[in-house]
Amino acid sequence: MKNYRIFVEKYPRFQVEAETLRKELNNNLGLHIGALRLLNVYDLFGFSEELLERSRYAVFGEIVTDCVSDECDLEGKRYLAVEYLPGQFDQRASSAVACVRLIEPTADIRIKSSKLLVFDDTVSDEDMARIEHYYINAVESRRKDLSVLTDMEHAEVKPVPVLTGLTALKDEELDDYCKRYGLAMNADDLREVVKYYKAEGRDPSETELRILDTYWSDHCRHTTFTTEITNITIDESFLSEELGESVETLHRIRKELGREEKSLCLMELATIGARYLKKTGVLDNMEQSEENNACSIFVDVDVDGHMEKWLLQFKNETHNHPTEIEPFGGASTCLGGAIRDPLSGRSYVYQAMRVTGAGDIYKSVAETLKGKLPQRIISTKAAAGYSSYGNQIGLATTHVREIYHPDYVAKRLEVGAVVGAVKAENVRRESPAAGDVILLLGGRTGRDGIGGATGSSKEHNVKSIEECSSEVQKGNAPEERKLERLFRRPEVTRLIKKSNDFGAGGVSVAIGELAPGLDIYLDRVPVKYSGLNATELAISESQERMAVVVERGDMERFMEYCHSENVEVTHVADVTDTNRMKMFYGGEKIVDLSREFIDSAGAKHYTTVRVAAVEDRDPFRREVAGATLRERVENDLQDDNVVSQRGLIEMFDSTIGASTVLMPFGGVTQNTETQVSVQKLPVGNAVTNTASIMAFGYNPYITSWSPYHGAAYAVVEAASKVVAAGARYDRMRYSYQEYFERMHTETSWGKPLAALLGALRMQIELGLPSIGGKDSMSGTFQNINVPPMLMAFGITTVDARTVISPEFKASGHNIYIIRHTPRANHMPDSEALKRNFDFVSTAIERGDIVAAYAVGFGGVVEAVSKMSFGNRFGADVRMEEHKLFDYAYGSIVVEAVGELDYPAAEKIGTTAAAAEVVFNGERFAVDELQKVNSRKFCSVYPDRGIEGGTTRASMPERREVKYEGKPVDEVKVYIPVFSGTNCDYDTAKAFERAGAHVATSVFCDLTADDIFASIETMKRMIDGCHIFVLSGGFSAGDEPDGSGKFIANVLNNRKITDAIHALLDRGGLILGICNGFQALVKSGLLPYGRLGCVGKESPTLFRNDINRHVSQIVTTRVATVNSPWLSSFEVGELHSIAVSHGEGKFVVSDEMAEELFRNGQVAFQYVDPDGNATLRAPYNPNGSSFGIEGIISRDGHILGKMGHTERYEDGLFKNIAGNKVQEIFANAVNYFKGK
Secondary structure (H helix, E strand, O other), rough: OOEEEEEEEEEEHOHHHHHHHHHHHHHHHHHOOOOOEEEEEEEEEEOOOOHHHHHHHHHHHOOOOEEEOOOOOOOOOOOEEEEOOOOOHHEEEEEEEHHHEEEEEEEEEEEEEEEEEEEEEOOOOHHHHHHHHHHHHOOEEEEOOOOOOOOOOOOOOOOOOOOHHHHOOOHHHHHHHHHHHOOOOOHHHHHHHHHHHHOOOOOOOOHHOOOEEEEOHHHOOOHHHHHHEEEEEOOOOOHHHHHHHHHHHHHHHHHHHOOOOOOOOHHHHHHHHHHHHHHHHEEEEEEEOOOOOOEEEEEEEOOOOOEEEEEEEEEEEEEEHHHOOOHHHHHHHHHHHHHHHHHHOOOOEEEEEEEEOOOOOOHHHHHHOOOOOOOHHHHHHHHHHHHHHHHHHOOOOOOOOEEHHHHHHHEEEEEEEEEEEHHHHHOOOOOOOOOOOOEEEEEEEEOOOHHHHHOOOOOOOHHHHHHHHHHHOOHHHHHHHHHHHHHHOOHHHOOOOEEEOOOOOHHHHOOOOOEEEEEHHHHHOOOOOOOHHHHHHHHHOOEEEEEEEEEEHHHHHHHHHHHHHOOOOOEEEEEEOOEEEEEEEEEEEEEEEEHHHHHHOOOOOEEEEEOOOOOOOOOOOOOOOOHHHHHHHHHHOOOOOOOOHHHOOOOOOOOOOOOOOOEEEEEOOOOEOOOOEEEEEEOOOOOOOOOEEEEEEEEEEHHHHOOOHHHHHHHHHHHHHHHOOOOOOOOOOEEEEOOOOOOOOOHHHHHHHHHHHHHHHHHHHOOOOOOEEEEEEEEOEEEOOOOOEEEEEEEEEHHHHOOOOOOOOOOOOOEEEEEEOOOOOOOHHHHHHHHHHHHHHHHHHOOEEEEEEEOOOOHHHHHHHHHOOOOOOOOEOOOOHHHHHHHOOOOOOOEOOOOOOOOEEEEEEEEOOOOOOEEEEEEHHHHHHHHHHHHHHHHOOOOOOOOOOEOOOOOOOOOOOOOOOOOOOOEEEEEEEEEOOOOHHHHHHHHHHOOOOOEEOOOOOOOOHHHHHHHHHHHHHHHHHOEEEOOOOHHHOOOOOOHHHHHHEEEEHHHHHHHHHHHHHHOOEEEEEEEEHHHHHHOOOHHHHHOOOOOOOOOOEEEEOOOOOEEEEEEEOOOOOOOOOOOHHHHHHEEEEEEEEOOOOOOOHHHHHHHHHOOOOOEEEEEEOOEEEEEOOOOOOOHHHHHEEEEOOOOEEEEOOOOEEHEEEEEEEOOOOOOOOHHHHHHHHHHHHHO
């Protein structure tokens, strides 16, 4: 066995990534690079020459797109090679190993990947230094030395030292000790540690101190929120009386609840509203248990016409610190962490929102603050990270918004909110008992994420992006997808007594919180690589791991279930009755802590609070720049917080799960953005009309003026959006996200106190309890503080049939604003809001209101303009000019089919057939307004690829399609599930609705034996089916550098190849959608109808022209009917189909295309609004040659397509026009049934 290095470079036609990077460097650094080569470099260890050659174009490159060579001549050239830091998870290398093991399951190989940038002669030494500084983020990567070829970089396991002398520390030495060891705890906390160990009669081990530092960090124990408030002072202002009343209300509620002796702290303010509303009977559906990782409420769900009791769980999560220093990894694990909270509660997570905050993303890189990454880089890489994780795991993210405020340069805001659901009877919640076992399942442990909890609790400084590498977590979405599948099985969840996800603190917290008494065996924890010592194993925050408590007698059965889902599982701890957490490594006890001391959370902290005076001004009046009304309207629509964010939003898969009621953009043109996330609940193969609807509220400018008002209006804004979409507000439940500066002064403390008081008032007055939340209290960089924030996430359930969307529906309708008029002190008028909300909800249910938009950042101008974009109906609006632009939170602009007789309904205009919006007599073409609203943001987030024109349309003659065998009573469909497959549930449901019997099997590759067994299982399933289906997803994360490789390598296994050919020979059918289509093309099944036929001139599927993921609805035309899959269609028939992919561009030579058209193998083509096959973006979303969306084999038995036909059912995509039903599944089933 030898070590090798290979270089992989795209052929010129496919150098999209290199060209994108060249433009980025030129634009952001002011360079003039004429040519840039970008190569993937793989260092291969333990390979035989034969294995290398078999892997060269099967794994590392593709024969159509890549040149794979053993050398790269760099003599005299300027270049930059970049690799991950040791210990950082490398998905590309990990996936490469998985693919190679399909070729040789018993191979003991290791792979390291890196990037190589080779520049032309225009680049100087000075330019190279700037490029290196820009391209390399020291937190995660470093310059690679190409003269070295070794994988011997892992350190030996370091022994865990005893911190001799700690108990002898004097008070004046404690602060220096904290700083020297980089502790998040302060001197008061360390004093408690010294006292404890003096009583124990020993010094602590390093592991024990790090565990306590983690447990007591602000991140884990909410130290800031639990600091006792000893005195509240309110500065004199117009608001002081109201604030005083709110403080008195707080004390009154505390007295009613018998909590006067409890510590008064921010946590008390955050939770007391729910306690009070529960006592008064308003909050009557909250689940209470020892597990509190996510908000959990009981809801009634319509399942096949019968009501069932379900748990609806929701959670919001921030990853501000890690995203600030390593945007991709920080944002991706923000979502991963958010998912695992309700997942640990046994819910299937199906719905997500993302709300973020940034500074000026349009500023040049040269203006970046020292010690910071450029805002544009943070924003775009974080979006790529979050969307990558969500898209891979298969989570519909249907509302995305980035908020802009100059003070977010202090620290990034990165928030993910997710929703999960589970049938209540499938959840078991019991206290662990001595003798129970704790199993660790999922991903392995590495150094990534060590110190994340303590790091996120610290204030940033100029060294953060150089010194925090170990704190950065790396996500592995396919691994977490396996956990989702496992936990969706009721026979699994009913074995779990208690569960906890691995977030902050790793083993020490995730397992440590499960029971008071524990024996934990650190040397059993599976590791990604050797060299981790006990401290690292105890506190690593490596992702995609879960800990569960099961009875000892259930352990073997639970492990079998894990193995069947390709999930690694290990018995790592036992529950004891000692009330102590003990950890062992190599037979040595290295941690022995009393539960009482761990839970003490360190020293008691105290503070006084002063709420600063609030400036007496109208916070809702907006002075929009411009000398004329026309200029002011245009400036309003291109405000940073009003612009269309399509180029960002469409990076996120919004249709996975076949549950999306409203798409992010709607109308005939798909240009009116929605304000909510609405998804049907995941009821499996049943039918439901029950959907969850979620919205957020927050305005940093109002909250900066007055946190009290800002928090109140955050609650109101979320409710307004939900009501405007057709749901009732009164059963909404909330979760708050607090984000504030470091608490340095009394007035710093006054900001979160005032915000929580304002939110509490809304909870009580509106009856809207907040039952959870997340705080982040370290938003300070030097002298800059993030804007104060209490963001409100509100959720409820709704009958999907009553949901409406905001685009205008017809001409001649009346436009009203259902106006909320604030009180004299600018606070919401709660009674008026309740009346308004009830009126709007009733009018929507009666059909009187057909479109609505909750007024937001851009006032009425924004609302009316955006409502006009989707269907290009115009509007004529007249009102006082300042009211066109002012904030009007709580007010809703509605389209009514007739007159509305209601006191707060102000008629402001009518809709019109002409695509023209008129504001006070000033006329604007709808297209003009839309262009103004979108062009600025496109400079950072492009919203379409290369423009093109029409192309030829396929028009083959019809031929008879008939099954030659006997009619089949039970049509059998087989769907294999690979690592990264995420459309299996949706595809299976679509076939079962069509009358098929569906079987699935998970391809296991934990060991060589698993691979061999999976091949045998797969062969047997293919032998017994009529239809073989490759569903969508990201097989092995679409790595290494290319989609479908993992599946293609499975298909090319000789046993599988023979089984597939036998299936086709007996008249069987094959379908591949998205990732499945990619595998069919890259294996040769399409277009050739046989495996092993791929050559350099074969077609392929490649990166979208825009070089990012695209999720939207497209219109496709039927291009042939000469296939069992297409037999019920007519050529030219149009369908509205979901697409969601990053590598969906069908690339084919003119010669091969001519053959496909001649043979009638073009199945579907993308079309423009006129129904013409097109190359034009966004109608052709990826730049596919000849507008080809799908093709068939010559005999029509194999169909591959990028569009997700399986993602539609009745009640979904309500804001999308066209025929959304495409009966390919029924056609295939009916083919075998002889219909």
